[in-house]
Amino acid sequence: MxxxxxxxxxxxxxxxxxxxxxxxxxxxxxxxxxxxxxxRQHVAQLEDHEAQSLARMPGEPMTDVLSAMMQHILTQTDRDTTPFAAHREPVSASNPTLTVNGKVFPLPRAFKAHADQIGPWTRLPGHLKRAHVATGGESQMNFIYMDCDSALPQHTHQGQEITLVLAGEFVDENNTYLPGDFIVRTPAHTHTPKTRPGMDCLCLTLLDAPLHFTSGLATLLNPFSQLFFR
Ligand SMILES: [Zn+2]
Structure with a gap:
C-alpha cells in the first residue's frame, strides 16, 4: 500500500x-x-484488454508473425504488471536530478530521456519557482517548487491543470497532497495551493491554458498569469 x-x-x-x-x-x-x-496494475489490465480486442478485430487476417505475438502476449501468465521492468530498480546516481533551493531532488525515471529539456529556474510571485520542460505540443509542462510556508494566490483554470506531487507536500482548501498524488483541476475548481511551515514541495504540472486568479489583489496578477503558462 x-x-x-x-x-x-x-x-x-x-x-x-x-x-x-x-x-x-x-x-x-x-x-x-x-x-x-x-x-500499474490497472494499466496492465487495460493493455491486456486492448490486446484481446485487437486480436478479435474483424478485417484483414493477421499475419502469422503478428498472431504469434498476440498469442504470446495473451498467454503470458507471469507477466510483470509493470509496463516497464525498470520500475523496480532502486533510484541510482544515473537517474536525473533537479537542484533547487540548495536541495537535490531525484526525478522520475520518465525524465531520463528528457533531462536536457528542463530549463533554468525562474522566480514567480509568492516564493515559488518554475522550471519549464520543453515537451512540445500545446500544453505547458513546468516543475513548480514551493518553498516552506508559501502560497499560490487563489485561482481557477481556463483549461485543465494536472499536478503530480514529486516531493514534500502541499495543501489546499480540500486536502493534503503527498508524493505520487495526481491531481486534475478544471474550470469548475477554485483553489489556493500552499505549503506549511517547515515543509516545501516539488510538483510537476501540465497546463493547457493560463491560470485565472480570483481573489483580491491577486486578480492584479492576471496580466502576469502567462508567467505560469510558458
Ligand atoms: Zn495511481
Whole structure:
C-alpha cells in the first residue's frame, strides 16, 4: 500500500495504454506509474484488454508473425504488471536530478530521456519557482517548487491543470497532497495551493491554458498569469 490517494482516471489510463496520449501527458502518467503499483496494475489490465480486442478485430487476417505475438502476449501468465521492468530498480546516481533551493531532488525515471529539456529556474510571485520542460505540443509542462510556508494566490483554470506531487507536500482548501498524488483541476475548481511551515514541495504540472486568479489583489496578477503558462 502507498499513501497515494489521487490517481489518473480510467479514461486517461486507457489513452496511455493504447498509445493515444500526447507526449507531455505520457511523461506525467509514466512518472505516476513509477510511484503507484495500483495504477500499474490497472494499466496492465487495460493493455491486456486492448490486446484481446485487437486480436478479435474483424478485417484483414493477421499475419502469422503478428498472431504469434498476440498469442504470446495473451498467454503470458507471469507477466510483470509493470509496463516497464525498470520500475523496480532502486533510484541510482544515473537517474536525473533537479537542484533547487540548495536541495537535490531525484526525478522520475520518465525524465531520463528528457533531462536536457528542463530549463533554468525562474522566480514567480509568492516564493515559488518554475522550471519549464520543453515537451512540445500545446500544453505547458513546468516543475513548480514551493518553498516552506508559501502560497499560490487563489485561482481557477481556463483549461485543465494536472499536478503530480514529486516531493514534500502541499495543501489546499480540500486536502493534503503527498508524493505520487495526481491531481486534475478544471474550470469548475477554485483553489489556493500552499505549503506549511517547515515543509516545501516539488510538483510537476501540465497546463493547457493560463491560470485565472480570483481573489483580491491577486486578480492584479492576471496580466502576469502567462508567467505560469510558458
Ligand atoms: Zn495511481
Amino acid at each position: 502507498t499513501d497515494i490517494r489521487f490517481h489518473p482516471n480510467t479514461d486517461i489510463l486507457a489513452c496511455y495504454a493504447n498509445g493515444t496520449l500526447d507526449p507531455a501527458a505520457s511523461i506525467l502518467i509514466n512518472a505516476h506509474l513509477e510511484l503507484c503499483p495500483h495504477c
